[in-house]
Amino acid sequence: xxxxxxxxxxxxxxxxxxxxxxxxxxxxxxxxxxxxxxxxxxxxxxxxxxxxxxxxxxxxxxxxxxxxxxxxxxxxxxxxxxxxxxxxxxxxxxxxxxxxxxxxxxxxxxxxxxxxxxxxxxxxxxxxxxxxxxxxxxxxxxxxxxxxxxxxxxxxxxxxxxxx
Amino acid sequence: xxxxxxxxxxxxxxxxxxxxxxxxxxxxxxxxxxxxxxxxxxxxxxxxxxxxxxxxxxxxxxxxxxxxxxxxxxxxxxxxxxxxxxxxxxxxxxxxxxx
Amino acid sequence: xxxxxxxxxxxxxxxxxxxxxxxxxxxxxxxxxxxxxxxxxxxxxxxxxxxxxxxxxxxxxxxxxxxxxxxxxxxxxxxxxxxxxxxxxxxxxxxxxxxxxxxxxxxxxxxxxxxxxxxxxxxxxxxxxxxxxxxxxxxxxxxxxxxxxxxxxxxxxxxxxxxxxxxxxxxxxxxxxxxxxxxxxxxxxxxxxxxxxxxxxxxxxxxxxxxxxxxxxxxxxxxxxxxxxxxxxxxxxxxxxxxxxxxxxxxxxxxxxxxxxxxxxxxxxxxxxxxxxxxxxxxxxxxxxxxxxxxxxxxxxxxxxxxxxxxxxxxxxxxxxxxxxxxxxxxxxxxxxxxxxxxxxxxxxxxxxxxxxxxxxxxxxxxxxxxxxxxxxxxxxxxxxxxxxxxxxxxxxxxxxxxxxxxxxxxxxxxxxxxxxxxxxxxxxxxxxxxxxxxxxxxxxxxxxxxxxxxxxxxxxxxxxxxxxxxxxxxxxxxxxxxxxxxxxxxxxxxxxxxxxxxxxxxxxxxxxxxxxxxxxxxxxxxxxxxxxxxxxxxxxxxxxxxxxxxxxxxxxxxxxxxxxxxxxxxxxxxxxxxxxxxxxxxxxxxxxxxxxxxxxxxxxxxxxxxxxxxxxxxxxxxxxxxxxxxxxxxxxxxxxxxxxxxxxxxxxxxxxxxxxxxxxxxxxxxxxxxxxxxxxxxxxxxxxxxxxxxxxxxxxxxxxxxxxxxxxxxxxxxxxxxxx
Numbered sequence: 001x002x003x004x005x006x007x008x009x010x011x012x013x014x015x016x017x018x019x020x021x022x023x024x025x026x027x028x029x030x031x032x033x034x035x036x037x038x039x040x041x042x043x044x045x046x047x048x049x050x051x052x053x054x055x056x057x058x059x060x061x062x063x064x065x066x067x068x069x070x071x072x073x074x075x076x077x078x079x080x081x082x083x084x085x086x087x088x089x090x091x092x093x094x095x096x097x098x099x100x101x102x103x104x105x106x107x108x109x110x111x112x113x114x115x116x117x118x119x120x121x122x123x124x125x126x127x128x129x130x131x132x133x134x135x136x137x138x139x140x141x142x143x144x145x146x147x148x149x150x151x152x153x154x155x156x157x158x159x160x161x162x163x164x
Numbered sequence: 165x166x167x168x169x170x171x172x173x174x175x176x177x178x179x180x181x182x183x184x185x186x187x188x189x190x191x192x193x194x195x196x197x198x199x200x201x202x203x204x205x206x207x208x209x210x211x212x213x214x215x216x217x218x219x220x221x222x223x224x225x226x227x228x229x230x231x232x233x234x235x236x237x238x239x240x241x242x243x244x245x246x247x248x249x250x251x252x253x254x255x256x257x258x259x260x261x262x263x
Numbered sequence: 264x265x266x267x268x269x270x271x272x273x274x275x276x277x278x279x280x281x282x283x284x285x286x287x288x289x290x291x292x293x294x295x296x297x298x299x300x301x302x303x304x305x306x307x308x309x310x311x312x313x314x315x316x317x318x319x320x321x322x323x324x325x326x327x328x329x330x331x332x333x334x335x336x337x338x339x340x341x342x343x344x345x346x347x348x349x350x351x352x353x354x355x356x357x358x359x360x361x362x363x364x365x366x367x368x369x370x371x372x373x374x375x376x377x378x379x380x381x382x383x384x385x386x387x388x389x390x391x392x393x394x395x396x397x398x399x400x401x402x403x404x405x406x407x408x409x410x411x412x413x414x415x416x417x418x419x420x421x422x423x424x425x426x427x428x429x430x431x432x433x434x435x436x437x438x439x440x441x442x443x444x445x446x447x448x449x450x451x452x453x454x455x456x457x458x459x460x461x462x463x464x465x466x467x468x469x470x471x472x473x474x475x476x477x478x479x480x481x482x483x484x485x486x487x488x489x490x491x492x493x494x495x496x497x498x499x500x501x502x503x504x505x506x507x508x509x510x511x512x513x514x515x516x517x518x519x520x521x522x523x524x525x526x527x528x529x530x531x532x533x534x535x536x537x538x539x540x541x542x543x544x545x546x547x548x549x550x551x552x553x554x555x556x557x558x559x560x561x562x563x564x565x566x567x568x569x570x571x572x573x574x575x576x577x578x579x580x581x582x583x584x585x586x587x588x589x590x591x592x593x594x595x596x597x598x599x600x601x602x603x604x605x606x607x608x609x610x611x612x613x614x615x616x617x618x619x620x621x622x623x624x625x626x627x628x629x630x631x632x633x634x635x636x637x638x639x640x641x642x643x644x645x646x647x648x649x650x651x652x653x654x655x656x657x658x659x660x661x662x663x664x665x666x667x668x669x670x671x672x673x674x675x676x677x678x679x680x681x682x683x684x685x686x687x688x689x690x691x692x693x694x695x696x697x698x699x700x701x702x703x704x705x706x707x708x709x710x711x712x713x714x715x716x717x718x719x720x721x722x723x724x725x726x727x728x729x730x731x732x733x734x735x736x737x738x739x740x741x742x743x744x745x746x747x748x749x750x751x752x753x754x755x756x757x758x759x760x761x762x763x764x765x766x767x768x769x770x771x772x773x774x775x776x777x778x779x780x781x782x783x784x785x786x787x788x789x790x791x792x793x794x795x796x797x798x799x800x801x802x803x804x805x806x807x808x809x810x811x812x813x814x815x816x817x818x819x820x821x822x823x824x825x826x827x828x829x830x831x832x833x834x835x836x837x838x839x840x841x842x843x844x845x846x847x848x849x850x851x852x853x854x855x856x857x858x859x860x861x862x863x864x865x866x867x868x869x870x871x872x873x874x875x876x877x878x879x880x881x882x883x884x885x886x887x888x889x890x891x892x893x894x895x896x897x898x899x900x901x902x903x904x905x906x907x908x909x910x911x912x913x914x915x916x917x918x919x920x921x922x923x924x925x926x927x928x929x930x931x932x933x934x935x936x937x938x939x940x941x942x943x944x945x946x947x948x949x950x951x952x953x954x955x956x957x958x959x960x961x962x963x964x965x966x967x968x969x970x971x972x973x974x975x976x977x978x979x980x981x982x983x984x985x986x987x988x
Contacts, residue, residue, distance in 0.1 A: 008169060012173055016173075019200060020180060022196070022197075023187065023197060028192065028193060038200065039203065042207065045207065046225075049170075049210050051213070054206070054210055054225045054226060058206075061230075061232075062199070062229070066236050069240055070236070070240070073195070073244065074192050077192065077247040077253045087188065087189060087190060089188070090256075095182075098182060098186060099183035099186070102178070102179050103175055103178065103179025106178065106179070110168060110172060110175060111168060111172070114167050115168075118165070119165045119166060119167045119215060120217065126213075134219045135226065139220075142227060143227075146227055146231065149231065150230060150234050153233075153237045157240070158241075160242060160244070160245050161240075
């Protein structure tokens with residue numbers, strides 16, 4: 001239990017710092033790399049929560065695929081690399097206020113509702129096979145819908161981005 | 165471990181994501197912040213799945229990841245199109261709807 | 264038994280053929296060779312169906328231990344469970360059946376169908392949607408019918424639609440139709456039934472409208488499709504009711520449940536059966552939804568033969584037979600001699616036969632004849648003569664397909680007309696067509712020893728003896744139709760093949776690709792009756808072991824055992840009466856046309872006869888009823904009412920309001936407007952201007968500002984909820 005808490009602390013520290021740096025850094029490539037750190041940290045948290053397949057998917061899809069897409073997006077839009085003063089807009093105080101408001105109310109209600117509930121650690125452990133059973137039986141229709149959505153997104157992205 | 169540890173982390177990441185969406189000027193950065201928000205949701209899904217001993221949480225986390233991938237694809241295509249038409253992806257430059 | 268367990272291969276073959284023809288037909292084969300794909304596929308289907316049929320007979324003759332259900336358990340159940348009269352009936356009949364049929368032998372082994380479930384399509388909320396096949400005698404019988412007729416139609420079509428601009432599509436959809444029909448007959452659950460049902464409907468729509476350049480054809484296709492939609496609503500509701508009652512989609516489970524306990528859920532079954540009956544009425548052309556079937560003759564003739572005579576239109580009959588416990592228990596009204604199903608069928612048979620007299624289009628005569636014969640089948644099912652209905656379905660498919668293909672052959676020869684007034688005298692120039700047409704007509708009329716005689720006789724017998732002490736009214740209907748059928752077919756033969764040629768051009772016999780299928784079908788029209796000959800006929804020649812083959816093999820007695828059906832003993836007198844009626848029908852018509860005796864010109868002289876004829880010519884005005892009355896009563900009053908409302912109420916109100924407003928306006932202008940209002944309006948405008956000026960700031964056009972407002976207000980709302988709740 002202690003070891004888990006220690007790991008949680010380390011991972012959370014990494015995630016929190018990286019997330020904050022990601023939205024404050026002036027270098028867009030750095031921001032992308034901080035995002036990688038956040039996503040990897042979350043992947044580690046999933047393993048801590050015994051959700052190994054989600055963790056694997058997180059690494060494969062986010063760090064492997066989505067991040068590459070982002071880096072391509074950065075390059076293709078010829079974003080100025082290096083330190084740029086304009087990365088944050090002039091209205092950042094309002095944004096910060098809104099964010100604090102939302103974060104505050106969420107954190108408050110979470111604490112209010114769950115107080116000091118302990119995480120159930122002796123529950124069933126779901127292996128990848130269980131997840132796949134669930135996805136391909138109970139959630140087969142959402143699964144099919146997702147595949148259609150991905151197809152639509154694929155076609156949409158091509159239609160939007162192609163040069164006529 | 166407390167359940168709240170994870171929920172508060174999720175809430176924090178969501179708030180950071182909101183800040184990023186609202187404050188960053190670069191279109192790609194906005195999309196990255198949206199990813200942050202989606203991941204905050206995923207933490208909640210997984211941790212509640214563990215709490216209730218059901219596998220649905222993980223299943224939905226996977227669905228969210230798939231939706232996020234689709235969203236990034238289309239979002240980046242839109243940003244690229246904007247860049248091609250306006251040679252800028254600074255969201256503050258787009259104010260055609262100004263009253 | 265391999266073929267029975269893997270029966271899914273049979274519909275798979277034409278599906279592949281459909282895809283191959285549609286996608287690769289033009290490029291790799293050339294337009295004029297695509298039929299080879301279809302014919303090969305259908306040949307394979309035919310062989311596999313034959314194998315399946317053979318294996319099924321093996322299963323019945325020598326059942327594996329797991330396939331047998333013993334009947335005593337069922338019979339005992341009923342006599343214990345039900346002390347009322349109804350229950351007693353069951354017990355008595357069940358025992359009678361046992362001792363009757365097998366010479367006092369022990370139990371009849373009831374053979375369970377071969378059910379293979381491959382996987383679950385999907386599951387949702389704990390309901391599992393399975394996909395699989397259910398193969399029993401009834402299924403293999405239909406497999407044979409569909410495969411045979413589809414194969415012959417494929418061959419026939421090579422000549423009939425030769426050079427058509429949509430040759431590829433024609434063959435592709437023939438394949439798809441065959442696949443859908445095969446899929447339908449081996450459906451394992453009612454969802455699959457619906458899927459197959461709709462698929463054949465779509466194929467029918469496409470093929471009726473094959474020559475869509477002409478408006479009547481597209482109209483006919485639409486009419487067929489829409490009329491079928493009306494019934495499909497019933498189908499879906501009925502299936503939902505069935506599911507709600509039994510919590511399963513499985514046909515086997517539903518039938519077994521009802522068969523085990525026929526009196527439970529009577530009301531739910533009544534609702535389900537009535538809804539499903541609407542579907543049957545639309546697909547199988549039963550009164551009052553039969554009107555699309557004659558119009559469907561706008562499609563190519565081979566299509567009419569395959570879809571609108573032999574196979575698709577019997578889908579409704581097949582569904583009744585498949586879910587027979589549902590219909591039989593649901594629609595049986597106590598012990599009275601009126602069963603809704605029997606009445607609809609009998610009435611349809613009668614009006615269809617009457618309509619066939621007033622048509623000049625040879626295909627429409629045959630179409631109404633089909634309506635009439637389908638009514639016969641439904642009637643047979645209604646009176647409890649399951650085997651007779653399926654037997655008639657079997658024989659009818661062959662001779663009616665033959666008649667349609669014969670009509671197509673005539674039209675092919677006579678410049679693509681179907682009007683009998685432009686034919687006549689074709690007997691000499693088209694000997695093959697003539698002979699096959701006559702053979703099939705005799706079979707349809709029910710003349711000994713052609714196929715129709717045996718099946719029709721069984722239906723009449725069924726309604727004579729039937730269940731619950733017979734259905735005298737149905738017997739009257741059946742006899743009348745037997746007479747009329749013989750008469751109108753004689754009329755068709757007279758107008759088409761005898762007398763003087765009234766058309767133009769030089770008619771000629773059709774090529775071999777058309778006459779060979781005709782002869783095969785004519786052969787079946789002679790022989791098909793042999794599959795269910797009654798025992799007494801065969802005893803003298805020592806073949807009584809071959810009696811009642813369809814009854815033995817096709818009847819799903821495992822489902823029917825609980826319903827208390829019996830098989831009537833063959834009756835020579837009934838057969839003679841039926842035969843006499845048919846022959847008298849032929850003779851009367853013969854005298855009328857050939858010998859010119861009888862009341863010629865009656866319709867011109869007698870007012871009542873003329874009115875009757877006009878009624879028939881206008882098909883009982885049903886089309887008018889649907890188009891003019893039903894549609895117009897819905898459409899016109901709404902339009903009228905809307906118009907009147909518009910003219911009187913709205914206009915009046917507007918006018919009055921306008922005048923009042925004008926008068927008050929003058930007064931107000933003078934006293935209030937100039938003084939009080941103007942000042943305040945100006946003040947309001949200034950207020951709006953300044954507030955707009957200040958609110959303009961948030962309409963920055965920048966998406967992030969909107970985002971800030973959105974998230975900010977969401978957060979505020981969340982805070983409100985947190986505080987309040």
